[in-house]
Amino acid sequence: MPRIYEGQRSPSAVLMGSEFVAFDAERGELTTRFNPPPSFASPRGAVQGGLIAGFLDEVMGGALLAVTEGSEHGRKLPLNLDMTMTFVAMVPLAPIIAKGRVVKHGRRVAFLEGELFDEEGRLLARATSTALPTDMPEPLA
Numbered sequence: 001m002p003r004i005y006e007g008q009r010s011p012s013a014v015l016m017g018s019e020f021v022a023f024d025a026e027r028g029e030l031t032t033r034f035n036p037p038p039s040f041a042s043p044r045g046a047v048q049g050g051l052i053a054g055f056l057d058e059v060m061g062g063a064l065l066a067v068t069e070g071s072e073h074g075r076k077l078p079l080n081l082d083m084t085m086t087f088v089a090m091v092p093l094a095p096i097i098a099k100g101r102v103v104k105h106g107r108r109v110a111f112l113e114g115e116l117f118d119e120e121g122r123l124l125a126r127a128t129s130t131a132l133p134t135d136m137p138e139p140l141a
Contacts, residue, residue, distance in 0.1 A: 013058055016051075021097070023066050028102035030063040035095050046090035052116065053085055056127040059100030060112040064133065067102045078110055078131030085127040095119055105133060 017035030024031075034055050042048040047055075061078050068076040096116050103111040110131045116124040 012054065016055060016058060018058060025067070028063060028067045030059060030066050030100045032059050032062060032098045032100070033095055034058075034098060036091070036093050038093060041093055044090065046092055049087065052087070052091050052125050053083065053127070055091075055096070055098055055116055056085065056100075056114040056125065057083065057129070059098035060114040060127065060129050061100070063100035063102050063114075064105065064110055064112060064131070065136075067105065068133065073107060075136045076105075076110070076133035077136050078112065078129065079134045081130045081132060083127055083129045085125060087125050089118075089122065089124045091116060091124045092118060096124065097121075107133065109133070
């Protein structure tokens with residue numbers, strides 16, 4: 001299990017109900033389960049779109065952290081330059097599976113992608129991001 005899932009988690013990861021599922025180092029892919037709280041509901045009763053972006057951002061960032069863990073330049077946290085999202089279906093207020101991948105990264109730029117699925121494996125949303133790999137900040141107090 002990557003170190004990002006040991007010890008203190010970010011407040012946003014806790015709020016989103018994130019749980020580690022798996023990490024495939026060969027593919028650079030992190031799988032996470034999210035349990036959206038009722039407060040994430042839109043007027044339609046599904047997860048609000050901006051909060052869907054949070055799930056995708058979290059899993060893509062976690063993938064970069066996991067891939068760079070133990071690297072000579074240290075663990076890296078992405079600072080997004082852009083993020084493009086496509087909504088495929090409404091995201092239910094139910095457990096969802098997220099997959100984040102590092103497509104390519106170097107010292108100056110990282111290309112990331114993420115997908116959200118319902119528990120039956122149907123695609124709900126996807127995103128891509130171009131990000132600056134930055135050093136991990138000191139833990140929050």
